[in-house]
Amino acid sequence: MPLDHRRLCGPEESQPPSLWAALAAEDEDEEGAGAAPRDPCSLRPLFARAGLLSQAQGSAYVELGSGTKVLCAAWGPREAAEPGPGRLLCEFRRAPFAGRGARGRPGGLAEREAEREAAAALREALEPAVRLGRYPRARLAVSALLLQDGGSALAAAVSAAALALADAGVEMYDLAVGCALCRPPAATAAAWMLQPAEPEERRAAARLTLALLPALNQVSAVLGGGQGGPPEDWAQALRLGLDGCHRQYPVLRQSLLRAAQRRDAAAAAAAAASVA
């Protein structure tokens, strides 16, 4: 493996201790699977907060009940060299400690590929929501950081990125809300599940991530694959996903509203302090 000169290197190879604790851990895993299956249409609790970073123009933090934590920052229009309509540049990063198993080497090839794919997916999901026509010759930047991966990471990132853009004051048609689904392997009851947790996602036979603009009721991105079954199943999965997005929408809107109120209160306090 070529030496990464920009980072301090540790030993060439290292393994997580959980590899050798395999026996005990596997038993627990099996128990988890055999435990009462959760209601496939239930949405886990979602926490969203906008406007928390001081350096970025807009920011948002989304946390899902399964433990996925995504922080996103957005910057408004900056001049771009190339003529033409506005461009949206997306970036997706995973923290080295985000995954459950071994710590991936940051900067590794596989990691960069995955990040690039996720960034392209983010862009696909967000572009229809942003009024790029209003920003000719400009570029808007969005940067997402995944702090902990508990499943449905891309869906959470889409929601966080849309919130961050809105918080930055970028003109948008609507917020893009992301929702993920997965279908467990055919042995068990093969119903699609909303917002899978990380173990469920790992064992899934098929995965799907949707991005929806709820107020306009338009789907901006559908990404997924696997062995899903007949087309009617996929259509049913889509419907389930769209429903999930609609249910998350009020939470995201509330967080934007609260952020705006907080900003107003802070501005009023600052103005009063400077006058006094």
Next chain:
Amino acid sequence: MERWHRLAREVVEFPSLEIIKSHLDGSALVKLGSTTVICGVKAELAAPTADSANKGCIVPNVELPSLCSERFRSGPPGKEAQAVSQFIADVIENSQMIVKEDLCIANGKLAWVLYCDIICLDYDGNLLDASVFALLAALKNVQLPSVIINEETGLSEVNLKQKTPLIIRKHPVATSFAVFDDTVLVDPTAEEEDLATGTVTIVTDEDGRLCSVHKPGGSLLTGAKLQDCITRAITRHKEVKKLIDKVIKSIMPK
């Protein structure tokens, strides 16, 4: 010439987030004014190198993603990140915070490697101080599972249920100052750092001893001023140590 010390920004430290505990061996989030830094520690097992057969390894990795500030670009670590990574590695080494021999499990065969990933979430100056606090707080939380090497099979057996806390010998705390020709300002914000003509970072440990003085070029500083900075750093150490102890106690399981 007058020296102007204003109060350093308040350090707010959040105990390790409950949920991250399941993934990570140690974690901490530190806010120094607006500067926010998160540190995650993962402990893995590796074979020690031939020339230090009884030593483990600590690998700090500082990342400055583009979301923390406009001045950082996405991609591999830039100069700032590399400099801070090296500084953290030096602090760990100089302060003897963790003795590498403590990390060894079986001489020449197995040792712990602690990967400390420090990510800046919001950059408003004084990254060095915040990173050192976050690292210290995260390491204090680390619980290592017990590992025994089975004599017959030669394989290691890990017991995840039985954990012992990591032994931390010293508690280094960094205090940074910005130098503006004649005046010295403690805990500079990003704006102040940009305007400063030089910076000094002093790292002290709990016995009031100096671990390191980091002054990367910049304008001149008289000996007397440097001495004052060191005294200020020692006072700051006491305040920060109290805070860390309070937070660690609050998350200890009853």
